[in-house]
Amino acid sequence: SRELFVLTYGALVAQLCKDYEKDEDVNTCLDRMGYGIGVRLIEDFLARSAVKKCRSYSETADTIAQVAFKMYLGVTPSVSCSSAAGNEFSLILDKNPLVDFVEELPAERASLCYCNLLCGVIRGALEMVHLAAEVTFLQDKLKGDAVTEIGIVFLKNTEDKKHKRN
Amino acid sequence: MADEALFLLLHSEMVAGLYRAAEQGDGENGRCISKLENMGFRVGQGLIERFTKDTARFKDELDIMKFICKDFWTTVFKKQIDNLRTNHQGIYVLQDNKFRLLTQMSAGKQYLEHAPKYLAFTCGLIRGGLSNLGIKSIVTAEVSTMPACK
Numbered sequence: 001s002r003e004l005f006v007l008t009y010g011a012l013v014a015q016l017c018k019d020y021e022k023d024e025d026v027n028t029c030l031d032r033m034g035y036g037i038g039v040r041l042i043e044d045f046l047a048r049s050a051v052k053k054c055r056s057y058s059e060t061a062d063t064i065a066q067v068a069f070k071m072y073l074g075v076t077p078s079v080s081c082s083s084a085a086g087n088e089f090s091l092i093l094d095k096n097p098l099v100d101f102v103e104e105l106p107a108e109r110a111s112l113c114y115c116n117l118l119c120g121v122i123r124g125a126l127e128m129v130h131l132a133a134e135v136t137f138l139q140d141k142l143k144g145d146a147v148t149e150i151g152i153v154f155l156k157n158t159e160d161k162k163h164k165r166n
Numbered sequence: 167m168a169d170e171a172l173f174l175l176l177h178s179e180m181v182a183g184l185y186r187a188a189e190q191g192d193g194e195n196g197r198c199i200s201k202l203e204n205m206g207f208r209v210g211q212g213l214i215e216r217f218t219k220d221t222a223r224f225k226d227e228l229d230i231m232k233f234i235c236k237d238f239w240t241t242v243f244k245k246q247i248d249n250l251r252t253n254h255q256g257i258y259v260l261q262d263n264k265f266r267l268l269t270q271m272s273a274g275k276q277y278l279e280h281a282p283k284y285l286a287f288t289c290g291l292i293r294g295g296l297s298n299l300g301i302k303s304i305v306t307a308e309v310s311t312m313p314a315c316k
Binding site: 002003004005007008009010011012014015029032033036037040041044072101117 | 169171172173175176177179180182183201204205206208209212213216241242287
């Protein structure tokens with residue numbers, strides 16, 4: 001019953017739009033909620049999927065796209081690396097189940113990131129496995145772009161800081 | 167199933183998020199519950215439309231209530247309602263002894279005062295579903311011992 005999730009998400013976004021006038025506030029709220037979900041979802045994910053520890057950022061990005069997205073949303077985004085340093089990746093979604101019932105954004109909500117929850121979820125989940133990252137939407141089909149693209153930038157590993165302290 | 171975990175987490179984040187916002191803003195408890203209920207209402211309306219597209223017309227109110235207890239509840243919470251009682255005069259009591267949204271919270275009387283928040287969305291869900299089937303209703307919930315609820 002993914003529909004239940006998608007419909008509930010829609011009702012949530014609608015309610016947030018009523019509560020907050022500014023799009024940025026709604027986006028922040030969605031991101032924060034997503035973060036709260038992500039930090040708990042990672043446990044569920046690791047229990048269900050039993051993936052081994054990822055050895056590189058690229059493996060991590062692949063796991064997110066091919067295992068996690070598939071498990072929870074039923075779609076597999078394609079992954080591409082967008083920096084020479086190997087710490088920036090893009091997940092490209094042709095089909096985004098969260099917007100199944102949404103035709104278009106209303107005119108007064110043009111800068112709403114409808115799926116911002118996803119960014120928060122990824123960020124929260126990564127943090128729980130000690131990977132700090134910035135996750136944002138680079139392209140959004142709802143805003144007229146060709147595809148929906150989520151960008152993940154892996155920041156300096158928090159584990160490095162731990163080693164330095166020792 | 168993985169979907170269920172996602173929905174449960176989203177639901178508890180929603181409850182937490184709304185209350186967080188209320189604390190910073192006007193601090194009105196009652197409004198949070200009605201916001202949650204209204205969200206449930208919208209979702210219930212949408213869900214029932216999708217479920218009953220292909221099913222036959224319902225014979226009467228009792229039939230509708232049975233549908234809610236069996237098919238609807240199973241699709242949403244992966245189990246059926248444990249007990250349905252009625253006084254045949256328009257009042258129905260649905261009892262779920264292991265309500266999915268409460269099982270993670272506690273198995274007894276602990277946190278009882280927080281239970282209503284988690285039931286508001288589901289009450290709205292039922293009310294929305296019934297309203298799209300043509301029945302106006304008032305849905306309330308009662309929890310005496312978790313994770314059972316009526």
